[in-house]
Amino acid sequence: NAVDQISTSAFDGQKPGTSGLRKKVDVFQQPHYLMNFVQSIVNALPLDQRSRLVVGGDGRYFNREAIQQILQVLVANEVKEILVGADGLLSTPAVSHLIRKSGSDGGIVLSASHNPGGPGKDFGIKFNNASGSPAPEFLTDLIFENTKTIDHYLRFPLPELQLTEGAEYQFGNSTIKVVNSVSDYAELMQTLFDFDRIRSSMEDGKLSLCFDGMHAVTGPYAKCIFSELLGVPAGNLLNCVAKEDFGGGHPDPNRVHAKTLYEYMMSDHATDLGAASDGDGDRNMILGNGAFVSPSDSLALIAEHHQCIPQFRDGLVGVARSMPTSTALDRVAEHLNLPCYETPTGWKFFGNLLDQGLVRLCGEESFGTSGDHVREKDGVWTVLCWLSILAETGKSVQQLLTEHWTRFGxxxxxxxxxxxxxxxxxxxxxxxxxxxxxxxxxxxxxxxxxxxxxxxxxxxxxxxxxxxxxxxxxxxxxxxxxxxxxxxxxxxxxxxxxxxxxxxxxxxxxxxxxxxxxxxxxxxxxxxxxxxxxxxxxxxxxxx
Ligand code: VG1
Ligand code: CO
Known part of the structure; x- marks a missing residue:
C-alpha cells in the first residue's frame, strides 16, 4: 500500500497545556485535527528517535477511533515498532513504564485525566519522551510550532485493527504489537513493594483496603494487583469496570466525586485504607477510617515513612514538590537532611530531577505522587506505599497523621x-x-x-x-x-x-x-x- 500524503491546514490553539493538548471531544473529531497534531509530534522528533513508540489511553469515548488514526500516521511515518495496549488501554503510569522497559523513543498518551468523558465531554493527547516523562517545554513548544505551519500529514490506509492482546501486524516498514495492559506494570510493582508482607497483614485481618476505580482505567490494574496478588475481596473494589463515559461521573478522586467511598470511609464499618484513582490512573486519593489525607500530607508522610517502602530503603536522596503543594514535605526533608526541590505545576518538571537521580519521590497537591520507578504520577503505586506503611507500622491512618502533625506541625x-x-x-x-x-x-x-x-x-x-x-x-x-x-x-x-x-x-x-x-x-x-x-x-x- 502506498502512503497517502494528505493536504491539511493548521488549526488554531493546538498548544499543549499543563499536561498535553486537551479539548472537547468534538474538537478532536473534526477531520484532520488529531492527525495534524500527531504528525506535528512526529515532525518534532529527530529521525533517529522514531524507531519505537508506545500508544495507549484511558479508554474514554473516542479513545478507540483516535488510536486507529494515530496508528495510520505512525505507520505512514515508518515508525519501526509500535506497542499498543490491548483495546487501546494503558494507564498513564503504565505507558511511562512500558516506554522505559521497551527502550522506546517515547509514547503517546490519550487522556483528559479526571475530566468527564463521553460525547460532548473532554479528550486529550500528550507525548512522553524516552525516559517516560511528559515532554519537556522545549519539545511541547516545538510541537506547537509545527502545528502552526503544518500543510500535510502522512497516512497509511490501514484496515480497522483488532487490538487484542498478542496480536501483531505488519504494514509497510512497521510492526504493531498489542501488549497486555496490566502485566508489565504489575510486575514492576512487585519489584518495588513487599507483596508477601502486605498480603499476610491482610490475611491476618490487620489490614484492609477499599478501592474506587471510578469506572476508569485503573479497574483492571486494581483487580490484578489488589485482588489477585494481594487478596483484597472483590467486593472491596468499587467501580472497577472501565467505561467510555466513566459511568457519567467525573473520574476525579476527591471527596466530592468519590463521594460513596468517602462516606463509607467515614462510617463505622470502614476499612483501614480507602483509595481512589482518576481517569488515567495517575492521581490518587488516600483515606483512612474516619480520616482524609490531603495529598500534600500524603507526600510528606510517604517521605517520613519511606523506610517502610522497599523501593526507598536505600534512602530518598532528594524529594520534590510543585510550588503550590504545601510545605509539609519541606519540613520532613529538612529533618531527613534531604534537598527538597520546588518546581512549577505539572509532572514534566520532575523529569530532569528524576533522570539525574537528584530526587526519588515527588508530588503535587492535586492528588499526585510518584517515585523514580516511572516518570509520571502513579495512583496505584501510592496506594501500595500506604499499604506498606500501614503494614509495617501497624498504625492507623489517623494515628499516623496526628503523629506527623505533632512532630512537624x-x-x-x-x-x-x-x-x-x-x-x-x-x-x-x-x-x-x-x-x-x-x-x-x-x-x-x-x-x-x-x-x-x-x-x-x-x-x-x-x-x-x-x-x-x-x-x-x-x-x-x-x-x-x-x-x-x-x-x-x-x-x-x-x-x-x-x-x-x-x-x-x-x-x-x-x-x-x-x-x-x-x-x-x-x-x-x-x-x-x-x-x-x-x-x-x-x-x-x-x-x-
Ligand atoms: C492540574 C493540576 C496539576 C496536574 C495537572 C495534570 O493542572 O493542578 O498539578 O499536574 O492537572 O494532572 P492545572 O494546570 O489545571 O492546575 V492529570 O491527572 O489531569 O494528568
Ligand atoms: Co490524571
Missing amino acids: RSYYCRHDYEGLEAEKAQAVMLGLVEHRDSLIGQSYGSKPIREVDVFSYEDPVDGSVSENQGVRVKFDDGSRIVYRLSGTGTDSATLRVYLEQIERNADSLQHDAIEFNEELGQFAHSIANIAGVTGAAEPSVRT
Whole structure:
C-alpha cells in the first residue's frame, strides 16, 4: 500500500497545556485535527528517535477511533515498532513504564485525566519522551510550532485493527504489537513493594483496603494487583469496570466525586485504607477510617515513612514538590537532611530531577505522587506505599497523621477554584496582583503580616531552562501562603486556582477541618486579589 500524503491546514490553539493538548471531544473529531497534531509530534522528533513508540489511553469515548488514526500516521511515518495496549488501554503510569522497559523513543498518551468523558465531554493527547516523562517545554513548544505551519500529514490506509492482546501486524516498514495492559506494570510493582508482607497483614485481618476505580482505567490494574496478588475481596473494589463515559461521573478522586467511598470511609464499618484513582490512573486519593489525607500530607508522610517502602530503603536522596503543594514535605526533608526541590505545576518538571537521580519521590497537591520507578504520577503505586506503611507500622491512618502533625506541625491546606471565568478576566486578576504587589506588603491577615509577594519562576537545575510566570505567591511571616495561578488543563473557560496554606504548630489545634480552617484566609485571598471586582465571581466554585 502506498502512503497517502494528505493536504491539511493548521488549526488554531493546538498548544499543549499543563499536561498535553486537551479539548472537547468534538474538537478532536473534526477531520484532520488529531492527525495534524500527531504528525506535528512526529515532525518534532529527530529521525533517529522514531524507531519505537508506545500508544495507549484511558479508554474514554473516542479513545478507540483516535488510536486507529494515530496508528495510520505512525505507520505512514515508518515508525519501526509500535506497542499498543490491548483495546487501546494503558494507564498513564503504565505507558511511562512500558516506554522505559521497551527502550522506546517515547509514547503517546490519550487522556483528559479526571475530566468527564463521553460525547460532548473532554479528550486529550500528550507525548512522553524516552525516559517516560511528559515532554519537556522545549519539545511541547516545538510541537506547537509545527502545528502552526503544518500543510500535510502522512497516512497509511490501514484496515480497522483488532487490538487484542498478542496480536501483531505488519504494514509497510512497521510492526504493531498489542501488549497486555496490566502485566508489565504489575510486575514492576512487585519489584518495588513487599507483596508477601502486605498480603499476610491482610490475611491476618490487620489490614484492609477499599478501592474506587471510578469506572476508569485503573479497574483492571486494581483487580490484578489488589485482588489477585494481594487478596483484597472483590467486593472491596468499587467501580472497577472501565467505561467510555466513566459511568457519567467525573473520574476525579476527591471527596466530592468519590463521594460513596468517602462516606463509607467515614462510617463505622470502614476499612483501614480507602483509595481512589482518576481517569488515567495517575492521581490518587488516600483515606483512612474516619480520616482524609490531603495529598500534600500524603507526600510528606510517604517521605517520613519511606523506610517502610522497599523501593526507598536505600534512602530518598532528594524529594520534590510543585510550588503550590504545601510545605509539609519541606519540613520532613529538612529533618531527613534531604534537598527538597520546588518546581512549577505539572509532572514534566520532575523529569530532569528524576533522570539525574537528584530526587526519588515527588508530588503535587492535586492528588499526585510518584517515585523514580516511572516518570509520571502513579495512583496505584501510592496506594501500595500506604499499604506498606500501614503494614509495617501497624498504625492507623489517623494515628499516623496526628503523629506527623505533632512532630512537624500541620500545614492546613486547601484549594479554592474559580471555574468558568472569561480568560481575559482571569488574566487580569493575575496582572492586578503583580501590579499591586507593593501595597499588599503592608497588609495583614489577622496577626499575620504579608512578608513578600512574588511571581514564581523556575530554573531547571539540570538543563538550565527557565519557566517564567508560574504563579503569584503571597507569603506571610510565619510561613503561611496564598498562591494564585491559572489552570492549564481546561477545555473551555478559564479556571483561577487559589491555594491556601496555614502552618499550625499548637498541639491543641491540629484536628480541625482544613477547608473550614482556611475559609477566612480564602476570603482574604479573594479580597486582596479583587476577584469579585474583576471577574464577578462572588465565591469559589470548588473547595478541595
Ligand atoms: C492540574 C493540576 C496539576 C496536574 C495537572 C495534570 O493542572 O493542578 O498539578 O499536574 O492537572 O494532572 P492545572 O494546570 O489545571 O492546575 V492529570 O491527572 O489531569 O494528568
Ligand atoms: Co490524571
